[in-house]
Amino acid sequence: MTEKPVYTEFHPRWYRTRVSTYWWLDRTPYVKFILRELSSIFVAFFVVITLLQIRALGQGPQAYPAFQQRLQAPIMVILNILSLLFVLFHTITWFNLTPKAIVLRVRGRRLPDLLIAAPNYVAWLVVSGVIAWIVTGG
Amino acid sequence: MADKITLEVARYDPERHTEPTFEKYEVPFRKDWVILDALNYIKDRLDGSLSYRWSCRTGICGSCGMMVDGEPKLTCATFLSSYAPGPVRVEALRNFPIVRDLVIEMTDFMVKLKKVKPWIVRENEKPISQGEYLQTPEQLENYKQFSMCINCLLCYAACPVYGLDNLFTGPAAIALAQRYNLDSRDVGARERREILSDHEGIWGCTFVGECTEVCPKHVDPAGAIQQYKVDAAIDWFKSFLLPRGAK
Amino acid sequence: MDSSSHDVLLVGGGGAGLRAAIAVAEVNPKLSVAVVSKVYPMRSHTVSAEGGAAGVARPDDSLDEHAYDTISGGDWLCDQDAVEAFVKEAREELLQMEHWGCPWSREPDGRIAVRPFGGMKKERTWFAADKTGFHMLHTLFQTSLKYNAITRYDEWFVTKLLVDDGRVQGVVAIELMSGKIQAITSKAVIVCTGGCGKVFPFTTNANIKNGDGMALAYRAGCPLKDMEFVQYHPTGLPFTGILITEAARAEGGYMLNKDGYRYLQDYDLGKPQPGPVLRTMELGPRDRLSQAFVKENEKGRTIEGPYGPVVHLDLRHLGAKLINTKLPFVRELCLKYQNIDPIKELIPVRPVVHYMMGGVHTNMNGATPIKGLYAAGEVACVSINGANRLGSNSLPELLVFGARAGKSAAAFASDQRPAGSAALTQAMDEQRRLEEQFLRKAGGRERVATIREEMQKAVESGAGIYRTAKTLQESANKLQELQERFPNIALDDHSRTFNTELTSALELSFMLDVATSIVQCALHRKESRGAHQRTDFPGRNDTEYLAHSLVTRKEDGSSQLKYLPVTITRWPPGQRVYGR
């Protein structure tokens, strides 16, 4: 609608503020919000790679090295690093969010947020350690 | 300390303007003055046609929310001195249609509030003659924080999800739904969940967290939304695992 | 002209209005109820009440004791039959609020907690932390949302009551959003518009408390009752009127004059001790403290602040620790709304107007002498408050008499015919008046703010804490002059959309009528009782004035005064002894 509506008596005409394309640069939380929205592309990319990986595995012993070969292309490495960063970003967001979602009380007092978020990080470290141990052939 | 400060106030009259413009006013600069006092000074002495809402001047009625230098604030609890030497920009709350000058249209919130059934739902009423429903201080503490909402709508002005899609129920209404869900006297959680579990209800929120940041009453609406999501998810899993008649 | 119609119409969506609306919807769900309010209901001033609501709750307390405290506190000007009904139903209404979800503070075992309160000899004040009114109002508002019979007119400003054939038939109101002027007809109208603190320059009352309902009823021919009784609180912040609770003095705060001297020792309130002593010095009764301020000011020993004379409340010697643990809310209010830190700075205080005992004359069912017109809440005078309201009695009053008015209006409306055409003709006249006198008017020289400030000054100087025939007569003359200047008012704003200059002009004209009735009632009551202190008539005079003043507007705009005897049932007038 390009035409501006005309004010007629007793029919209020409200002004709706046009949002600038760069509104989200205003504040860090908004930037993070847009980054999270944007990250969906990379997360999708991660999923596709994993699916291709499984397919390659299924296609037999020759297919897999070829697939690995393709993954070593610089563009692929960059995309993978970006995806990793975004996934890490999501993880941290979600970990920090648990204290908001789960209110635990001990003897009537609300547990501090840190105490609820911390186990997430501990578990994360432990699991990462175990995986690293397996991968490096422990 | 300078004795004057300049306010840049957004002016818009639908009968004459097509969009808001800023007008400058010089007002006395006083240590004990809040932004609202400056607006009252303008209205009383400089320009009687400036329109805005206010009533209590003690941060409890929730009328006077506006954007001050781009941030949502209660203007009766925001000192001029925090913005010295000025100028200070005052605009209507973001994310709402503007009716006039600093007045927003808030019917959308009123409709959403009613939709979440913000009242006690019970299977059977106990007669008044039998006295009160017992509720321990701990049970009170469970929902108390969410009952502190003064409906000032600063959280809506801070929420980018609401700004992009105003079908989203939004922070305050969800916090108030959760206030009743957590009340030991209430059994309406399931009814409310059915209303809120659709896509626009709660899932729009991606935890920006700004609503909690700007809330002048420490209601923590962001927390309420996350709790709601967990409850809804558990409910969904239950209905998935125990399909028949399980509640 | 557009019009809409309902069975029962509420003017006002505060505590009293919402309680009445729910009462109508519950008694007869077939009736259509309209709630017309100039602000969204949850913005109403009930939201500001902090302390609590009184209702007998414990076995060691009794209805009779609550009644006696109320009657003696009101200096025997309360109607005792109304008080008896009030104390009985207060408890039921507060329990009803509990059932609707009000977050009352609790005992460890889950029962309702009660606290002591000034003037109440037993612990019977229910509270929701320090935000009782806020929680009550939001509970009522949110509960009202479940009744489909209730239609809300949010941000509609009522300008006139339609009365034809001796019966109220609706109102004329402006929809602020669009500027549309409309008749809303109904078979009964309940006025619940709250108090009128803004008639005075320094008040704890919010910007919306302009006595609208009192003026609306007065102009419609309904008498106002006991308008001379206005309650002051001794320690409010100047300019904002923010209340500094008695607790600040109970913890050991000092009241100082401009020489840093604890001046209360000069007013027969005991000798200064370093720590707080009950019923002496700073802990003397509220009215005596307010009166001492006036005397001190006359002696030129107050401090001249930017907003007039003040004295100082000194908490500094109490130390940060005590202030933070015992008086956190006092510190928060000072810091957040006045930019003063009581740990390091003196708090400027002065007596501020807090509550209006008088109001629209009603009986125990909220009915006024005009058929179909009811009133409840601070706007009404039943009277249970007499010459002086006890703290925490007015929140339960809203509930008890809100519900009573709702029920009787519902019964009345059930067998009435709809409004006749004469009402609509009146509405058209009102629309013409608004357009000619305000919206389309060119010229005029007076500013709303100027007349308002002059009025507030006149009322304060004549009908303030101390009154004499001379000062009252001066106020009356000044108010007469302002009434004459008012038509010459000029508006900067001729827009239809959300024209708040128009509403403040209308509020000013309401306040001028209310101010006049206060001064007239005060002029005629030649005695001192409760909040009404005449230096020219210092004693209470039961032979002539154990009676309510009733002021009615005559055709020519002047006022006429009558007295109505007080109803005494079981408690003959006695001496009012201060204890706390």
Ligand SMILES: Cc1cc2nc3c(=O)[nH]c(=O)nc-3n(C[C@H](O)[C@H](O)[C@H](O)COP(=O)(O)OP(=O)(O)OC[C@H]3O[C@@H](n4cnc5c(N)ncnc54)[C@H](O)[C@@H]3O)c2cc1C
């Ligand atoms: C700071 C403070 C603390 C208090 N603390 C206590 C306490 O602890 N305990 C206690 O018992 N009492 C207390 N009180 C007193 C008590 O709060 C009030 O008496 C009571 O809330 C008045 O309620 P109400 O419903 O009569 O009116 P309000 O809540 O004032 O509502 C008035 C309604 O009328 C509407 N209205 C007015 N004019 C118009 C018009 N022209 N057109 C349309 N609508 C109109 C308004 O929009 C509003 O909805 C306190 C008062 C103050 C100021």
Ligand code: SF4
């Ligand atoms: S949640 Fe906080 S910011 Fe949002 S409306 Fe309520 S009080 Fe205001």
Ligand code: FES
């Ligand atoms: S004026 Fe009431 S919250 Fe600011």
